[in-house]
Amino acid sequence: MSNPSAGTSSKSKAGTSQPSETSFKRKRGVFQKDLQHMMYGFGDDSNPLPETVSLVEDIVVEYVTDLAHKAQDIGAKRGKLSVEDFLYLIRKDLPKLNRCTELLSMQEELKQARKAFEVDEEKLATLE
Amino acid sequence: MKQSKDPFEAAQEEQDDSPPESPIAADELETQTPAGQDVLTGGDDDEISAAVNNPSEPSTSAPKLASTAANASAGKHKDDEEEEEEENMEVELGKFPSSSDPAKMAKMQAILSQFTEEQMSRYESFRRSALQKSNMRRLLVSITGSQKISLPMTIVVCGIAKLFVGELVETARIVMTERKESGPIRPCHIREAYRRLKLEGKVPRRSVPRLFR
Numbered sequence A: 001m002s003n004p005s006a007g008t009s010s011k012s013k014a015g016t017s018q019p020s021e022t023s024f025k026r027k028r029g030v031f032q033k034d035l036q037h038m039m040y041g042f043g044d045d046s047n048p049l050p051e052t053v054s055l056v057e058d059i060v061v062e063y064v065t066d067l068a069h070k071a072q073d074i075g076a077k078r079g080k081l082s083v084e085d086f087l088y089l090i091r092k093d094l095p096k097l098n099r100c101t102e103l104l105s106m107q108e109e110l111k112q113a114r115k116a117f118e119v120d121e122e123k124l125a126t127l128e
Numbered sequence B: 001m002k003q004s005k006d007p008f009e010a011a012q013e014e015q016d017d018s019p020p021e022s023p024i025a026a027d028e029l030e031t032q033t034p035a036g037q038d039v040l041t042g043g044d045d046d047e048i049s050a051a052v053n054n055p056s057e058p059s060t061s062a063p064k065l066a067s068t069a070a071n072a073s074a075g076k077h078k079d080d081e082e083e084e085e086e087e088n089m090e091v092e093l094g095k096f097p098s099s100s101d102p103a104k105m106a107k108m109q110a111i112l113s114q115f116t117e118e119q120m121s122r123y124e125s126f127r128r129s130a131l132q133k134s135n136m137r138r139l140l141v142s143i144t145g146s147q148k149i150s151l152p153m154t155i156v157v158c159g160i161a162k163l164f165v166g167e168l169v170e171t172a173r174i175v176m177t178e179r180k181e182s183g184p185i186r187p188c189h190i191r192e193a194y195r196r197l198k199l200e201g202k203v204p205r206r207s208v209p210r211l212f213r
Helices: A032-042 A050-078 A083-089 A094-127 B007-017 B023-032 B039-052 B058-071 B080-095 B102-113 B117-128 B133-144 B151-178 B187-200
Strands: A010-012 A025-027
Touching (some): A032 A050, A032 B117, A032 B151, A050 B151, A050 B187, A083 A094
Antiparallel strands (some): A010 A025
């Protein structure tokens, strides 16, 4: 039951170890708009060719899929999937590792800032 | 672009959507907030945009800047209109603590001040673009089959994917220069770039080959 992937408008993604309950039909063009801007930022033409964008999207989805499967294999030993598994997988790739740690620390900072903001708002409300 | 009740919530939503914010987004935040806000919220806003507008990782941005500089065919020149826009951006970048030290910040300032308009727009696309977290979360849920995908995980995977796209596009450009072609990148370049990345081992390979697509 092989599905030719030549430009079909939707694909049903078969689960590997377990059937996914959400039955996510992978539509084309999930990341297309964002990918166009991204490719321009990284050096492509201001209007990348649509077939190029589709191909990059396919490659990225396959990359994320393989990455997630490997992370799941690693996480299965521990019990569940966590961020550490992804970080372990990219440990050899220094730019990615640094970028991910930077993103995580930024997210922590944002969380702290938002918490501080809410606390201040409460104080302000109680003062008035 | 986004419906928001007040500028701060708009800032929050923007932050959630694209962690690597561009100076332009910060510019919008700055102009919106001072206008009639508490000193309190204004201060926090600055802190948030400061936290978010960390200049992108210098080690990755340096090679990217080099590639964009190579792409800009015109020589470096500054129009009066661009100068104003670039000055605004420099001011925004100046407020934010660099990831490590002011020396790097000064270097970034020096580089950014000499960008042409095309380079600046490309850099802005580079900083602002991001894969949507909602789509990524949906994809991860369908891959792993578990509903418990935490927000940090989504953020991390979006970041990894963005850098991977960068590697693909840059390698494709290298392939194009080797073949002495120009213009938009074509699928054959991407395929060649993907093949090279596989050889370098940057793409996780499946131990079992993929049979049914």
